[in-house]
Amino acid sequence: MYQRIIGFDLARTYAILGMYIVNFNIVFGNLKDNSWIGQFLLLFNGNSSTAFVMLSGMGLSLMTNRAYYSESNRKKVRETVLKRATFLFVLGILLSLWWPADILHFYGGYMGLAAIILYADKKYYLGLALGSVLLFHLIAWWFPFSTGWNFEKLEYVDFWTLTGFFRNLFYNGWNPVFPWLAFFMVGMYLGRVEMNNNKFLCKVFGIGLGMFLFINVVQTLVNQFSQNEQLLFFMNADYLPPFLPFIMSTMGFDLMLISGFLYLGQKLPQTAIVLSLAKMGQMTMTHYLSHLLFGLVFFETIIRAAGINQSGDKLTVSPELIVIYSIGFFIVSFYFSKIWLRKYSNGVFESLMRKLTG
DSSP states (O other): OHHHHHHHHHHHHHHHHHHHHHHHHHHHSOTTOOSHHHHHHHTTTTHHHHHHHHHHHHHHHHHHOOTTOOHHHHHHHHHHHHHHHHHHHHHHHHHHTTOTTOOHHHHHHHHHHHHHTTTSOTHHHHHHHHHHHHHHHHHHHHSOTTTTEETTTTEETTTTSHHHHHHIIIIISSSOHHHHHHHHHHHHHHHTSOTTOHHHHHHHHHHHHHHHHHHHHHHHHHHHHOOOHHHHHHHHOOSSSOOHHHHHHHHHHHHHHHHHHHHHHHHSOOOHHHHHHHHHGGGHHHHHHHIIIIIHHHHHHHHHHHTOSEETTEEOOOHHHHHHHHHHHHHHHHHHHHHHHHHOSSOHHHHHHHHHHO
């Protein structure tokens, strides 16, 4: 079990680095950069966020997976989950004042729904995952995904209205409940099975690889032979909107990622560096907030002080600098985690959440 957790936390640590690259690139990079390194950075788009959501679902299952829980204990656990969902939701709404692409309040939505079927048979997790994907596509059939968006500026114009807020939360925000709940529920399913079984890990990796290759082959064929604009848009949509090809491709990648790291967690020697990297993965909320509240501000300060590629109000830097800064901030985060966890058992904001929610 301990080895399995090592791999789980290593996967979260990898996702932290991917998160840094994606968000620093969105704010300060040029998303139309056609250089090989600019295109390389774009590979992290979607995969990092979906991996985080899947790992969060898996973490919830691991936290609550006790076969011997009595009904009263299960009720208390469910109440704790709902409290934490509320905490994340409120914290995310406050963060949205600073970072419009916040994901924490969406996490609160996923967890709130997950709490309802927390102790149901795990097959229902997959059923809810499929249902959320189908519901999203049914809504998209009738209701334009672009409603409320200014895609030129990547701004959601009526987020702070009641209608706009709920539309954003459930349908067409950055990480809406439908269909992103699917990643969370698949993660919960993985947290309920024997993921320390190497044969099963290979099976999960094979399923992920099959999904990933299938979608990429179909995309290649459609792009080469089809002239249908609607079909091309559906097959190539990336993150916004999260159509089925995006979901299958990223979910396939995430299944490979998680099963691969769980396997590595069993095989890697428990050296100081491996254990420290795993510990870093236990502070994902702290690192998420720190890179938004401090990382972005410090990066902007450096860019303005150096006068690097400043163009009007939009600051842009080379993809090489994005990589260097992301790795540098990751290293700082690593040592902060190492120092902090020598004294405390949980991260800064993780401790706050536990104190407020139990």
